[in-house]
Amino acid sequence: MREKWVVINKKEEFEKLSKNVKENPLALRILANRGISTVEGAKKFLSPDINNLYDGFLLKDMDKGVDIIREAVINNKKIVIYGDYDCDGVISTVILYKALKKVGANFSYHIPHREEEGYGMHSGRIQKLKDEGYDVILTCDNGISAFEEVKLAKELGMEVVLTDHHDIPLKEVDGEFVSIMPKADAVINPKRNDCTYPFKHLCGAGVALKFSQCLYKKMGIEENEYKELIEYAAISTVCDVVDLLDENRIIVKNGLKMINKTNNKGLIELRNVTGLQDKEVNEYHLGFVIGPCINATGRLETANLSVDLLITEDEKKAKDLAKKLYDLNARRQDLTKESAERIVEKIEKENFHHNKVIVVYDEEIHESIAGIVAGRMKERYNLPCIVLTKGKEMPKGSARSIECYNIFEELSKCKDLMSKFGGHPMAAGLSLLEENIPKLREKLNNICTLTEEDVKPVVKIDLPLPLQYLDEDLIKVIEGLRPFGKGNPSPLFAVKDVEIDKIWLIGKEKNYLKLRCKIPGKNSAIDGLSFDKLEYFKEVYIDKYGEEVFLKACDSNCIRGKIDLIYYPNVNEFNGRRTVQLMIKNLRIS
Known part of the structure; x- marks a missing residue:
């Protein structure tokens, strides 16, 4: 199915920002495209100050939940953190673990085994926790759908504080869907209909961070100390694919700075084993390198391994656990490749x-x-x-x-x-x-009411940008808009009728595409790379010029023709030399 290329048109918002905000016009155009049209919104986006995080007590039931945990700490009641086995559940557990340790709580944690218990709270486990003397359950990244499990815990005389971010369950009443929640002692979830918290898109770790902020305040601990937990919340915020705007942008932008200076032994060793020790870690590394390693334990063994990695103070243990996570993720990658191939076969059959x-x-x-x-x-x-x-x-x-x-x-x-x-x-x-x-x-x-138009792939272009305008200064402006992700995707630019004169098939399996693109009006060129468009390029090029011409081009590395491109520019560093290059996202023959 051919993609639909659409240039985002937010002219009114852009003009409004241009008049009131002193910033590079390209940056302002991209901000307008992201739905930011006020001076205040632009300032918050461009300067995501850690001090602009919202007060956690604005979350409905936060005061109730914190009071329950505070009273449990004072009276030495046994608290169990009830987490989840994905990256967000692991990180949420780590945040609450560090917070409860800081306030001197009598506590432990439990993360369900994916195959034995499955997602969320489990009645058998709740009974066991009661038998082991636990008085309070504090969930993270789960609980909002645990109606029977919360009911059981309450019948057993336990107190239950739910911290979650998942959508509130719906129940059909007289033909309409209404929200329903478990009858816990406190339900802390920004998506509650009756919650007036200014930002609805926190991940589970974001809610856990807010809970820690409020707990520290109630326990008389210096409020700034909770900010040490932001580096962990940043990992989840990227990996759980929530909008990287508003408060989430503050968490990730500042969390990345902390991760690059981290003292956490587990994170240090995870950076080492994944080859990131000498690199500036960015949101890509969180989402596609570090996060998958944390996730792999819950997928193939037990997520406790990931929690242990991030809470250990023992350097050797951290090194061993980091290697374990890395190996499990490599195994997961192999399983994914095999399974995806089998599912494609089944779908098409x-x-x-x-x-x-x-x-x-x-x-x-x-x-x-x-x-x-x-x-x-x-x-x-x-x-x-x-x-x-x-x-x-x-x-x-x-x-x-x-x-x-x-x-x-x-x-x-x-x-x-x-x-x-x-x-x-x-x-x-x-x-x-x-x-x-x-x-x-x-x-x-x-x-299903989806139409053919609904399912047609749409590629949204921020603006047309001819290649002659690209230089390191412009790329620096673009990079200043990071972190990129959901809600703030990498900006995409388009250019038509680009003349190409060189082609290389690169990579170990020769399955990546590299094209040399001539810059109009200059006696120079710029290289473009694509990691997923080789087969498509081959198909459309052969359709226009013939297979023999394509095969000769690949043999000689010389090619002719013009293409339209959608790209993202960056700087390639190799052997001490820096050059601007294009990451090709989409292409078509002109």
């Missing part, structure tokens, strides 16, 4: 890609990578995708969606077919009986 919502079941897939595979399928077909595999008691899996399809809302309409589900508009987890899988597929597709 069963013609599921002709549905509006893909629902596919494969018993052989490791349940821990169902979400990654679902994400790959969503990218491949640009359709909402649910990948299910064999669970301990019943099939379970993960859903990943596209921008215009709220997977959480749509699954809510199929609640009767599932034993358990929860998530966000873009991602969800679910469990259901095997006989209900075809019924779920049928119902989701029957109620």
Whole structure:
């Protein structure tokens, strides 16, 4: 399916910023494209000051939750942190661990085993915790859907404080969906309808950070000390793919500075083992290098390994654990590649890609990578995708969606077919009986209102930018807008009719594309790299010029033709030499 290229047009917002903010016009254009149109918004974006973080007590029930933990600390009650096995759950647990340790609490933590307990609170575990003498449960990154489990804990005489960020569950009443929550002693979640917190898009670790901020305040600890926890929250904020705007931007921008100077032995060793020890760590490294290693333990063994790495003070233990995480992630990468290939084969054999919502079941897939595979399928077909595999008691899996399809809302309409589900508009987890899988597929597709236009891939371009304008100063302006991610994607620029005269197939498997692009009006050129467009370029080039011409070009490294490009510029450093280059995101033959 051919992509639709669209230039973002926020002329009014740009003109408003231009009149009132002294900043490079390119930067202001990008800010306007991100929905920032006020002077205050621009200043907050350009100068994400750590002191501008909101007061955690603005969160509904924060005062109640903190008072319960404060009273438990004073009276030496046993507290258990109840976390989750993904990166956000691990980091949230680490933040609360460090906070409770700081205030002198009598506590421990529990992270469910993915296969034995599954996501969220588990009734058997709650009974066991009660038997072990725990008085208070403090959740992080989970709990908002744990109705029966919270009810059991309360019946056993335990106090329950939920800290979570997932969407509030919905219940159909008289044909309308209304929000419902477990009857815990405190439910701290910025997405509560009755919560007036200014920012709704914190991840689980962001909520845990806020809880720590408020706990320190109530316990008389210097408020600035909670800021030491921001480096951990930054990892989750990137890895949980929440909007990198407003408060999240402050957390990540400042957290990255801390990570690059960290004293945490586990983070130091993780940087060493992943080859980042001499590099300036940025959001890419958090999302695609460090985060996946933290995630791999919960996928393939136990997430306790990742928690232990980040709380240990022992250098040798940190080194051993970092190596363990690295090896597990390498194994996870192999499993993902094999599983994705098998799922593509199954989808196309069963013609599921002709549905509006893909629902596919494969018993052989490791349940821990169902979400990654679902994400790959969503990218491949640009359709909402649910990948299910064999669970301990019943099939379970993960859903990943596209921008215009709220997977959480749509699954809510199929609640009767599932034993358990929860998530966000873009991602969800679910469990259901095997006989209900075809019924779920049928119902989701029957109620789906997606049109052909909805599922056509759209590439949003920030502005046309001819190659002759590119230099290191301009790239420095662009880099100043980092961190990039959801809500603040890497700016994309477009240029038409670029003459190419050199081609190289690079990489170990010769599966990457490098093109030399001539700069108009100058006796010079700039190289463009693509890591995923070689096959497409080959197809469209052969379609216009023929296979023989393409093969000769690859043999001689000389090529002719003109292309239109969507790109992101950066600076390549090699052997002490710095050159501007293009990262090619999309292309087509002119």
